[in-house]
Amino acid sequence: MDSKLKNQKLIFNWNLYIITDEILSQGRSHFDVARAAISGGAKVIQLRDKTASSRTLYQSAQKIRDLTREHGISFIVNDRVDIALACDADGVHVGQNDLPAAVVRQLIGEGKILGVSASNLEEALQAESDGANYLGVGPVFEARRTKSDAGQPRGLELITTVKAHCNLPIIAIGGINASNIREVFRSGADGAAVISAVVTAGNIRKAVSNLLEIITSQKGES
């Protein structure tokens, strides 16, 4: 199977996409969050840290790479292409303030997954033409203070609009939790990315397995 097909198959398995955040995780490290999320059934982990030194980030990435490899889980690094390459992550996720997607694709080659954040249709179409493998679409709802650069919530309409015009898998993001995650899938998202709903939970494993149960029952209905 070529890497493009393999990547696509992986991404469509990403019902629930967990993004780590050490500021919100109440003393638990990126690794702690990843480990608990995996034990709850997560199939993909994104390491996101905009403040750590490169050395610290690299060390976190290495540990999560070992863990995810051991469990057959996808591992994505946010923003830092060098860290992703250094620890042989499965891919990189970039926002509109990170390296341009087309540049990232050149740096990582065809074998690695490229995710791109899009907050409107124009950005989504640009990402598609730049070689993205999936889109992070949002913010859908009002997010907690995890991403200062996240912008105003765009509502479920953004998912519908992007779905109608782009062929890439859509991972919805922004304020998604147990009470609204059904709507996200009903609107056409292929997966839901969560930060606060998981990393602030007292029991991360349970929060993940609970969200996965809701997704499974929602998908059964549709």
Next chain:
Amino acid sequence: MDSKLKNQKLIFNWNLYIITDEILSQGRSHFDVARAAISGGAKVIQLRDKTASSRTLYQSAQKIRDLTREHGISFIVNDRVDIALACDADGVHVGQNDLPAAVVRQLIGEGKILGVSASNLEEALQAESDGANYLGVGPVFEARRTKSDAGQPRGLELITTVKAHCNLPIIAIGGINASNIREVFRSGADGAAVISAVVTAGNIRKAVSNLLEIITSQKGES
């Protein structure tokens, strides 16, 4: 000429190594500082920014890459291997809190220059065995508040000690200015890196040409 020899020849031409800093540069951009420093005679520019977004840093790096290429000047990116690769810089400089030097060498290959900061002999020897092309040795003197992670000044003895045990070119760093730069070369440094002494100057071009004059007259004496 193979890339290793070519790099070595370049580095020995780096009498004065200019590091940009937008926090200290009184409203002048990285590009402004680079342009003025080049007009003053600088032969190498390092772009250093620990706070900018990846997109902003990439845009600065691209502009400085174009400028330095036009003038035949070496261009080094601090810390961010991905940015260095994305803009085809001549090399990367890493400190002890950045990606490990051996990992950086794997990411950049043999063709690009790798500089490593060393604040003691052990770090210098490790950098040499990890594949560094030159060492940033210091802090020699008390630096102004440019690098919060710079540590205590080590004095000129550090240069002498590293010189005695390592074969790599030594770029001394930390609080170097017009009044103490002679001592740095007398102690065996191959070059001097400056931040404050240049980026805080009202006339950056003049500050650079003045430092270069002192270096030339010092080298003439020795």
